Amino acid sequence: VLAGIGDDAAILKPRPGRVILATTDLLAERIHFNLTFTSYRQLGYKAAMSNLSDIAAMGGAPRFLLIALALPPRETPRDVKAIYAGIRAACDPAGVAVVGGDTSASRTDLFLAVMVLGDAAPGAVLRRSGARAGDHLYVTGTLGDAKAGFELLQARKRTNAYLITRHLMPTARLKAARRLADGRLASAAIDVSDGLAGDIRHICEESGVGCLIDARTLPLSPQLLAHAQAHKRDPIAYALSGGEDYELLFTVPPAKVPRVDTLVRLQQLRATAIGVMTPSRQGLRLVGVDGAVGPLTAKGYEHRFG
Amino acid sequence: VLAGIGDDAAILKPRPGRVILATTDLLAERIHFNLTFTSYRQLGYKAAMSNLSDIAAMGGAPRFLLIALALPPRETPRDVKAIYAGIRAACDPAGVAVVGGDTSASRTDLFLAVMVLGDAAPGAVLRRSGARAGDHLYVTGTLGDAKAGFELLQARKRTNAYLITRHLMPTARLKAARRLADGRLASAAIDVSDGLAGDIRHICEESGVGCLIDARTLPLSPQLLAHAQAHKRDPIAYALSGGEDYELLFTVPPAKVPRVDTLVRLQQLRATAIGVMTPSRQGLRLVGVDGAVGPLTAKGYEHRFG
Incomplete structure (x- = not known):
């Protein structure tokens, strides 16, 4: 990572000879999660982890995570900190850098959009389409x-x-x-x-x-x-x-x-x-x-x- | 783009010697846009364009766009098509490939999360921090x-x-x-x-x-x-x-x-x-x-x- 949060875009240095993997998920309150059941920290953790899993399923190593939050009025700075703490708890052990964040308002529900970039050796990428009869x-x-x-x-x-x-x-x-x-x-x-x-x-x-x-x-x-x-x-x-x-x-x-x-x-x-x-x-x-x-x-x- | 929508992640080939720029925005209905004023096509167009603009502001060329939508029950497949048509209308002339899409439900409001990846020559990246007195x-x-x-x-x-x-x-x-x-x-x-x-x-x-x-x-x-x-x-x-x-x-x-x-x-x-x-x-x-x-x-x- 050459530059993270704080500019118009994050600047990332790709490792030579690797292809880039990109995945995104949008998580909506009362659809994908229920704040009665999950803490903000657990929510951030799971949002990150489900995207890391998508990169793993492609045979890749996750490298960078970007997050965008839409926060209803009830959410406090402490809640946001807890979401980020959960994201970092998922990312840190995996060596994934949290490089970008965008926070805006929402009328009623909490939304999280997570994007993860990873990389893989071109010949090692796992597709859904590679299975053959007999495998x-x-x-x-x-x-x-x-x-x-x-x-x-x-x-x-x-x-x-x-x-x-x-x-x-x-x-x-x-x-x-x-x-x-x-x-x-x-x-x-x-x-x-x-x-x-x-x-x-x-x-x-x-x-x-x-x-x-x-x-x-x-x-x-x-x-x-x-x-x-x-x-x-x-x-x-x-x-x-x-x-x-x-x-x-x-x-x-x-x-x-x-x-x-x-x-x-x-x-x-x-x-x-x-x-x-x-x-x-x-x-x-x-x-x-x-x-x-x-x-x-x-x-x-x-x-x-x- | 080696593979777009349809796998766990999109596979992208970076151009050698370039750094990668990544930006994301989350747009919330009744906060960032009002469907009384904007058509779905215009909404998709602007959501894409504002992210392309972030890459431009870094001195980069936008290459790939990923989109995640959270749709309230009232939205029809035709509305979604119009959003995508707007995204493509912004991306096609710029040579930006729409490589990934995730669509899920929302209780009340429409949300769009747009991510754009671009690239730039390492020495040409424009930061907010580079201005000097006299410029x-x-x-x-x-x-x-x-x-x-x-x-x-x-x-x-x-x-x-x-x-x-x-x-x-x-x-x-x-x-x-x-x-x-x-x-x-x-x-x-x-x-x-x-x-x-x-x-x-x-x-x-x-x-x-x-x-x-x-x-x-x-x-x-x-x-x-x-x-x-x-x-x-x-x-x-x-x-x-x-x-x-x-x-x-x-x-x-x-x-x-x-x-x-x-x-x-x-x-x-x-x-x-x-x-x-x-x-x-x-x-x-x-x-x-x-x-x-x-x-x-x-x-x-x-x-x-x-």
Whole structure:
């Protein structure tokens, strides 16, 4: 960064030979967040992290963050400071510089527009369109936690701090993304923001392939399993339709599967194999916990319950 | 642009040896714009143009635009198309690629977050902090038109299309910026978005200098003069406090003044010399139309009227 906040634009020095990645999100109060549930610090943290995650999903390293806030009259300087503190808490460990900020007024709701710039080696960029039939499908971390945490917040039950934190303060999988990019291990990637069933659809559509996901292999946290059992819900449905996990969903060509599996065994990559990509005509399919194969829907086979 | 809308992030190829300029603005309905006065197309046009102007004010060339919209329920797909058409109308002639878009919901008001990336030769970047005492001060185009146009809109008088267009569809001074940057002619620059009196203050503060502006030299359009006369107002006050003109205000070191004046005479640069930068201790001063020198205030010497 050559110059940050305080001029008409931030001045950034690109690293030679790298391509630039740019992403933006606009977060609206009462649509994307609810100030009854989130603190200003958590809000800033999550707004930054969801954009860092977009860069990670492209195989890139995030470098710079710009933020624009529209503040309703009730917001105090202290609230704004807390939002910035949250942004910095997400950015600092990732080596991301907060280079620009614009603050203006809003009539009723709070809005945050976040832009993140990153870079990547030209050959290491991960697109949604790179998956081929025969590629293996992996996902980092565990799925469905954020949705369960959101339910707890809505029910005013702060009984499970882990699940609530997974919703309010997600973690972008920057290390995993770097490992995949450095080793040129993945053929396609996306971050799980709409839920596994929705996001795998993006990869399938952009890549022109189908998929066969095995519900029995989906990574579920012990906390999610306990939550689902307590509420008599199907944990697989959380994993399939739960959004905002910000885990990386990625495909690996067969020749590179042994290398990825070795990284996983050595715990240098926290990921789980959950299926395989298929020819497009076979569509999107799910192997249920009973071993039966059916079409993949957002809810999985939740309808078989209750 | 290697990839635009449709992945987690846009992929951009930087031009070797150039620095990157990044700017962002968040525009809120009923704060920055009023849909009673502006069409969706004009809104998109102005949102894009104000960001292009920020890049121009840094001596850069805008390259890429990202847009995020938060749409209240009343907005139709046709409205969104019109916003994008306006954005493209601003970007296409400037060679700026619209590379990313994010659309989400809003409860009540319409919000637009626009980000523009540009680039510049490292030695040609224009900062607010580069002005020195003795530098000459110039401004492109004419001042105060946008404010007069806004008054006409508010009064529901569509009597002067020129002034109204200057408010609704401003023009970023990209050509002038390129000429100044290519010739390394300016020592500092800013775009006039808050009004001349406000924006010169930014240059003076960041550069640690004062200024002496001659009100008799301020460039005023015939349309503004007619408007001011009809409403018995001081045209100089429009020029000093009128915002959103998006003209370039820039300083030129004495050694380069002859070259700038030649460009102006050859009509290769539409700019007017309006004053000189002074030592900081002399503060910000204005020579009035009567030749008397006084402190520069946002309203100029409007108080002498009426």
